[in-house]
Amino acid sequence: MSEHCTPVSPVRIAVIQYDPQVGLENCDGNLSKGLALARCAAREGANLIVLPELANTGYTFHTRAEAYAHAETLEEGRSLKAWADFAREYQVYLAAGFAEREGLKLYDSAVLFGPQGLLGHYRKAHLWNQEKLWFTPGDLGFPVFETPIGRIGLLICWDIWFPEVPRLMAAQGADIICSLNNWVWTPPPLFDEAGRCMASYLTMTAAHANNVYIAAANRIGSERGGRFLGCSLIADTSGWPIGEVASAEEECILYADVDLSSARSAPIWNSLNDLPRDRRTDLYDATLGYRLHAPMPR
Amino acid sequence: MSEHCTPVSPVRIAVIQYDPQVGLENCDGNLSKGLALARCAAREGANLIVLPELANTGYTFHTRAEAYAHAETLEEGRSLKAWADFAREYQVYLAAGFAEREGLKLYDSAVLFGPQGLLGHYRKAHLWNQEKLWFTPGDLGFPVFETPIGRIGLLICWDIWFPEVPRLMAAQGADIICSLNNWVWTPPPLFDEAGRCMASYLTMTAAHANNVYIAAANRIGSERGGRFLGCSLIADTSGWPIGEVASAEEECILYADVDLSSARSAPIWNSLNDLPRDRRTDLYDATLGYRLHAPMPR
Incomplete structure (x- = not known):
């Protein structure tokens, strides 16, 4: 938490874990289920609510045609309209994943709505497995969005396997990264004795090494033979x-009360170190030209 | 392990955890203690042995003059001669950390000896806390050394907090990174219910995201008021x-039998993903110019 006596940007984060199911006949149910849980969270005082990747469609498409049929446009999607309405009605910030259609292209995308309307839009840059058969790799970079509660980045699932992604968001001053996921199988062991999976640790170390909050929503359940974590x-x-x-099994809402502005203060290591x-x-330049031109702005 | 029936590069790794103590009067004991444990490991068949950071000197210098007095040159250091002799006598690869003096500069350095002699030399690039008062930041980049058993990178402690470091080593084809540490306090909680600390997770996720072995040796014990993990x-x-x-407490030797060449095969995710x-x-280029020019060579 902040060193300030009064939180500068008090936020109650809610991360929503549930079980969307693929199939056009399920999309209405997926959308309303996610919104019902978001409503619970809002009534509990949450004002930054994170739904998983592909929250309204489910995940495991069988054909490109099926993926196409599930997709919505950013401008006219009915899920997007419902999420926008929700954010305005409850005066909250809501991040959610959806299958985006733009012309003939599909993207695995995320949006951030606030009381003011659409604040952020991101297209998954690192596609996992059969996503490569339906979706076009994202072309929007790794943006961080200024909002009244703080700077918010959006990433989707396999993105966090690439440490460049949280690094780039931290370099833009992100206070929190909303991580929208459909985490599936990774090489065993899936879970350790602490009940965590490698994705948990990728999230934790990315937050630690970049001094940023990360709110990671994953789905549960099984779908067409695949299981989620x-x-x-x-x-x-x-x-x-x-x-x-x-x-790994239960529908739930996780909450955290934080002062998002505390991410702007350096970690309290000692008087000599600052990440x-x-x-x-x-040296990153000198060794194979790996670099980050801009200094981190905090 | 490798998909090959016969291991191409079978290596028994030994990581040595002990308690060096600062003070000129202790340096002989630190050196011989480390070598005694390395001898145990070699007799157990280990052929890649990793000692901690500053293995012969201890860690907590009080003055620059004291650090200077503990330091050795790469060419004439008696610890380095002892380590070289050991590697030749036991026909093993030995990584060890020492305080290096070059002219009037001090570095927090690591060396890799093999049966053939000196194979690798690295100077810590990211200095922790009061190290900044004694040492000059490393100027050798993040090299990976070709050896008969595989490609070996060396990093030291705080280096792994910077995901660029294992990334750069993986980009050069490292099969294994020897991580030499004097891990100290990090913000609480220090240990979780699995008995691991954040440094454990930084090590694990760096190995995972870069498909590389990491052998991390840390020290134990207390020294001048500081405690090691x-x-x-x-x-x-x-x-x-x-x-x-x-x-967090016990002197020990950890062993692992691996085929180092298995790091050259991609992780078995699925047929569509390759890290x-x-x-x-x-996009790394497009977003603030963060990039790695060279493709990863595997």
Whole structure:
């Protein structure tokens, strides 16, 4: 939490873990189920609510035609209209994943709505498995969106396997990253004795190494032979989960009360270390040209 | 392990966790203690042995003059001669950390000896806390050394907080990274219910996201008011520890039998994903110019 006595940007985060199911006949149910859980969260005082990847459509398409039929446009999608209405009605910030159609292209996308309307739009850059058969890799970079409650980045699932992604968002001053997921099988063991999976640790270390909050919503359940891992979590800027990591099985809402502005203060290591200052961009350049031109703005 | 029936590069890794103590009067004991443990490991068949950071000197210098007095030159250091002799006598690869003096500069350095002699030399690039008062930041980049058993990178402690470091080593084809540490306090909680600390997770996720083995040796014990965390571990290319993570208290040797060449095969995700191929260097470039010019060579 912040060093300030009064939180500058008090936010109650809610991460929503549920079980959307693929199939056009299920889309209405998926949408209303996600909104019902979001409504619970809003009534509990949450004002930043995160739904999973492809929250309204389910995940496991069988054909490109099926994926196409599930998709909505950014401008006219009915799920997007429902999410926008919800954010305005409840005066909250809502991140959600959907299958986006633009012309003949499909993207695995995420949107961020606030009371004011659409605040952010992101297209998944790193596609997982058969997503490569339906979706076009994202072309919007890794933007961070200025909002009244703070700077918010959006990433989707496999993106976090690439440490460049949270790094780039931190470099743009992100206070929190909303991580929208349909985490599936990774090489065993799936879970360790702490009940966490490798995705939990990728989330925790990305938060820790970049001094940023990460609110990671995953889905649960099975779909057409594939199983999802749950394990949603909210990582503090220290990397450690705030409260529990969600189970692999149960529908749930995770909450965390934070002052988002605390991500702007350096971690309290000691008087000599500061993560952005300690970066050796000179050597990253010299060793194969790996670099981040712009200094981190905090 | 490798998909090959016969291991191409069977290696028994040994990571040595012990308690060096600062003070000129202790340096002989630190050196011989480390070598005694390395001898145990060699007799157990280990052929890649990793000692901690500053293995011969201890860590907590009080003045620059004291650090200077503890330091050795790469060419004439007596610890380095002892390590070189050991590697030749036992026909093993030995990584060890020492305080290096070059002219009037001090570095927090690591060396890799093999039966053939000196194979690798690295100077810590990211300095932690009071190290900044004694040492000059490393100027050798993040090299990976070709050896008969495979490609070996060396990193030291705080380096792994910067995901660029394992990334750069993987980009050069590292099969294994020897991580030499004096891990100290990080923000609480220090240990979770699995007995691991954030440094354990940084090691695991770096191995996982880069498909590289990481053998991390840390020290234990207390020194001039500071405490060290133990928790040494050997991470598989999947990221998961091979065997146990060491305790925070006990002197020990961790072993792992691996085929180092298996790091050259892609992780078995599915037929569509490959970590290096999936990297979006185009977007890393576009978003603030963060990039890795060279493709990963595997």
